[in-house]
Amino acid sequence: MNNYTLNPLATNNASVDTPPHHQKTVIKLTDIEKVYQTKTIETVALHNINIAIRKGEFVSIMGPSGCGKSTLLNIMGLLDEPSSGTIEIDGASVKSYSDKVLARLRNEKIGFVFQSYHLINDLSVVDNVELPLLYRQLSGSDRRKRALAALEKVGLSARTKHFPNQLSGGQRQRVAIARALAGQPEIILADEPTGNLDSVMGNEIMDILLRLNEEEQTTIVMVTHDELMAKKTERLIRLFDGSQVS
Amino acid sequence: MIRHLFTLIWNRKKSNFLMITEIFFSFIVLFGVLSLAFFYLDNYRKPLGFEYDRVWVMNMRWNQEKPEEVRNIQYRLKQQLKSNPEVAQVALAASNIPYTMNTSNTGFNYNNRFTMADWFTVDKDFAEVMQVDVAAGRWFTTEDNAAGTKAIIINQALRNEIFPDENPVGKVIREKDNPDRKIVGVVEIFRQKGEYSSDKPGYFEYLNTDYASNGTAGGTLDNLMIRVKPGVTRAFEEKLMKQASQIAQGWTIEIKTMNEMRTSDNKITLIPLVIFSVVCGFLILNVALGLFGVLWYNINRRISEIGLRRAVGAASGQVYRQFIGEVLVLATFGIIIGIIIALQFPLLQVFGVQTGVYVAAILGSVLVIYLLAAGCAAYPSQQAASITPATALHEE
Ligand SMILES: Nc1ncnc2c1ncn2[C@@H]1O[C@H](COP(=O)(O)OP(=O)(O)OP(=O)(O)O)[C@@H](O)[C@H]1O
Ligand SMILES: [Mg+2]
Numbered sequence: 001m002n003n004y005t006l007n008p009l010a011t012n013n014a015s016v017d018t019p020p021h022h023q024k025t026v027i028k029l030t031d032i033e034k035v036y037q038t039k040t041i042e043t044v045a046l047h048n049i050n051i052a053i054r055k056g057e058f059v060s061i062m063g064p065s066g067c068g069k070s071t072l073l074n075i076m077g078l079l080d081e082p083s084s085g086t087i088e089i090d091g092a093s094v095k096s097y098s099d100k101v102l103a104r105l106r107n108e109k110i111g112f113v114f115q116s117y118h119l120i121n122d123l124s125v126v127d128n129v130e131l132p133l134l135y136r137q138l139s140g141s142d143r144r145k146r147a148l149a150a151l152e153k154v155g156l157s158a159r160t161k162h163f164p165n166q167l168s169g170g171q172r173q174r175v176a177i178a179r180a181l182a183g184q185p186e187i188i189l190a191d192e193p194t195g196n197l198d199s200v201m202g203n204e205i206m207d208i209l210l211r212l213n214e215e216e217q218t219t220i221v222m223v224t225h226d227e228l229m230a231k232k233t234e235r236l237i238r239l240f241d242g243s244q245v246s
Numbered sequence: 247m248i249r250h251l252f253t254l255i256w257n258r259k260k261s262n263f264l265m266i267t268e269i270f271f272s273f274i275v276l277f278g279v280l281s282l283a284f285f286y287l288d289n290y291r292k293p294l295g296f297e298y299d300r301v302w303v304m305n306m307r308w309n310q311e312k313p314e315e316v317r318n319i320q321y322r323l324k325q326q327l328k329s330n331p332e333v334a335q336v337a338l339a340a341s342n343i344p345y346t347m348n349t350s351n352t353g354f355n356y357n358n359r360f361t362m363a364d365w366f367t368v369d370k371d372f373a374e375v376m377q378v379d380v381a382a383g384r385w386f387t388t389e390d391n392a393a394g395t396k397a398i399i400i401n402q403a404l405r406n407e408i409f410p411d412e413n414p415v416g417k418v419i420r421e422k423d424n425p426d427r428k429i430v431g432v433v434e435i436f437r438q439k440g441e442y443s444s445d446k447p448g449y450f451e452y453l454n455t456d457y458a459s460n461g462t463a464g465g466t467l468d469n470l471m472i473r474v475k476p477g478v479t480r481a482f483e484e485k486l487m488k489q490a491s492q493i494a495q496g497w498t499i500e501i502k503t504m505n506e507m508r509t510s511d512n513k514i515t516l517i518p519l520v521i522f523s524v525v526c527g528f529l530i531l532n533v534a535l536g537l538f539g540v541l542w543y544n545i546n547r548r549i550s551e552i553g554l555r556r557a558v559g560a561a562s563g564q565v566y567r568q569f570i571g572e573v574l575v576l577a578t579f580g581i582i583i584g585i586i587i588a589l590q591f592p593l594l595q596v597f598g599v600q601t602g603v604y605v606a607a608i609l610g611s612v613l614v615i616y617l618l619a620a621g622c623a624a625y626p627s628q629q630a631a632s633i634t635p636a637t638a639l640h641e642e
Contacts, residue, residue, distance in 0.1 A: 071636075079557055080636035100561045107559020118554045118639065122257040127250075132558035134250055179558070 025091065026109075026187055026219055027053040027076050032085035034071050034242075045071040047242040049085070055186070056217040058210070060230040063239035069223040070191050072239065076221060077110050077189045078102045107135050111180025115192035117172045119164040125175050126151065126160040132183040150178040154208055170201030177208055188212070190222040194229060206232060251568070251575045262576055265540055269580025269619070272526075272533040273611050277588045279526045280607035282519050285599050286442045295401075295436035296344060297377035298504040300334075300478070303343065304470040304490065307498040316466045321457035323493045324470060327486065332478045337371035338455045338467040344376075344438050345507035354408060354447065356419055361407040363400075364438060364448035367467065369455040375473040383415035383431030386452040390430065397452040399431040404447035427451070440508060442515045444599070530618065537622040541573065545630045552630050553638025562631045569627035570620055577619040581612055 034046035045068045053059060053076070061069050074080040075087065078094060086093050089105060097105070111132070112118075119128050129147040138146075151157055154174040164172055173193055180188050190209065194202035206229055212218045222233065230236050238246040255262055304327075308316050320338060328336045342348040342364070354363040370386040372378065378385075381402065390397035395418065405414050419427040433450075437443050453467065474482065483501050490499045545552075552565055560568070585608060591597070592604040 074636040074639070077557065079553075079639065080634065100563070103556070103559050103561035103564070106557060112557045114639065118550060118557075120551055120554070122254060124257075127253060130250075131555070134247060135559040135561075135564060140249065183559070 024055040025052045028088040032082045035083045058213045058220045058233040059235045060233040061223045067239045068242040111185035111188045113190035113193045115195040117176045129178045150182040154178045187219040266580045273584030276611040280610045284603045284606045301504040302472040305500045334473040335374045337375040337471045338369045340367040341468045345511040375471045381434045395426040395428045400449040541626040556635035566631035573619045573623035
């Protein structure tokens with residue numbers, strides 16, 4: 001299931017020799033089904049999904065277009081509800097959680113990175129990075145401090161006052177990663193973070209994620225189309241037509 | 247969060263410019279309407295200075311008679327009307343009685359102080375007919391028949407302008423080309439133009455209409471003011487008409503109750519307010535629809551932003567409040583510009599309206615604009631808040 005040994009950071013099969021920080025399960029999906037119901041057709045986007053993501057893991061998800069990767073990531077990130085099955089975060093089912101509690105979980109535990117960056121064009125780089133912190137009780141100067149620290153980590157300290165459309169694709173994705181980092185989440189969910197980038201910029205992004213995983217033990221789940229990127233992670237989940245194939 | 251909203255609006259100022267302008271214009275028009283309305287309301291609460299109820303007005307137009315002849319006829323007519331048991335008192339007054347369009351005004355000069363003042367020529371019975379109260383000094387009496395100086399009674403507004411620190415009673419106003427005028431009394435207020443008008447400087451000037459003691463002096467007056475006793479009905483008008491046509495043969499006589507005059511005069515006064523309000527209503531409706539449309543459009547354009555905010559931790563209620571908040575911030579920009587303009591009116595005192603009226607109008611306009619903006623934003627914002635995050639992120 002997860003025996004890529006190319007990753008220099010995780011030389012062992014996690015299920016055989018789990019480092020101490022890998023023991024706790026942070027996200028657990030059990031019997032997840034997701035069916036999209038439109039007027040005429042019913043699309044089964046996910047079927048019988050059982051995945052446990054342990055703390056400190058770097059997991060990649062691969063599969064052909066339309067196989068349900070984004071849907072899976074959205075369900076893990078509490079952005080979407082499954083049609084059936086249970087999601088547990090830190091061992092507790094989120095089924096009964098209100099919208100407010102779910103929002104707080106997303107805010108504190110999870111950071112998202114998207115293929116198309118999803119930056120707000122009318123906000124400067126640093127304002128974009130501050131966004132998750134706006135939904136916390138923090139002073140303005142505290143927010144700014146943390147946002148700048150996050151930008152520092154992705155090497156964008158020189159661009160804080162720029163606007164997204166003044167940046168290259170790679171820089172934009174680094175802003176998006178800084179935004180995900182600003183809230184110091186335990187988990188980063190990245191949906192094809194390098195999908196819109198050439199290989200040089202893609203590798204830059206990948207290096208940032210690897211470093212985060214190694215240095216700060218941030219749990220990362222990444223959707224990718226790129227076998228080379230996937231090989232750098234500890235574990236690979238393959239989807240086909242909504243079902244796990246490995 | 248508020249600062250965040252200001253940053254957002256400020257950075258989007260180009261696309262928000264139109265909406266801010268619209269809000270600004272509706273603020274100004276609303277301010278105009280409310281100023282007028284509050285001005286009327288403020289005036290309405292002040293005393294009139296007279297009692298219009300049970301006052302009937304007999305307006306007279308004569309033919310080629312000489313002034314003495316007119317005065318003689320009027321004198322006899324007044325005595326005749328007064329002798330009716332239905333009548334409490336009768337007075338003669340010039341054409342500018344309450345609730346007419348007629349105005350007489352003149353400059354009033356004393357000790358290097360000057361103001362324009364309304365000027366009402368009346369006889370000594372006018373106070374009793376109109377129930378005008380004297381605040382200082384006295385009302386006109388036959389003492390004032392003495393030739394040479396003319397007796398006048400000023401109102402408090404005129405006193406405030408010309409005699410702010412001294413007692414005006416007994417003062418004589420001397421002007422070349424005019425007979426001397428001596429102030430014999432002060433009345434609190436007398437608002438000829440009715441309850442919606444402001445209190446302006448004015449004075450009564452005495453005219454002796456007692457033909458027997460009058461000889462040739464003085465002018466002629468157009469109106470006989472009749473105070474009838476309680477319970478007198480319109481049927482009495484016929485009797486009055488009959489007496490008038492016997493004494494003033496060939497004159498055109500018209501009788502109206504002051505109640506009727508008041509109703510029609512007040513209607514005319516309120517017309518501008520009504521027209522202005524209707525225009526304002528349409529403008530505001532237009533702004534409301536515009537706001538609603540722009541918001542709707544904006545929110546649809548910003549669905550992916552909504553998705554992102556949900557992903558980074560905004561609860562649905564926070565998205566709702568953000569959009570309402572943005573509109574209120576937007577409105578604030580329009581309102582601030584509006585207030586800057588509106589404040590010029592009390593600062594420059596263009597219309598001589600009390601500052602309190604403008605302040606009330608500004609506060610009222612601010613409130614209405616905020617309510618309007620929040621009302622228009624409510625539905626689109628609720629739609630924005632109800633989008634599920636995954637769907638919102640799907641949109642590009
Ligand atoms: N909101 C939706 N309504 C209906 N069907 C949907 C919706 N979102 C996704 N689907 C369908 O669910 C399936 C999985 O979609 P998903 O976006 O998860 O694919 P994916 O693996 O991320 O594809 P890609 O690699 O192209 O991003 C697809 O068949 C898609 O058409
Ligand atoms: Mg996808």
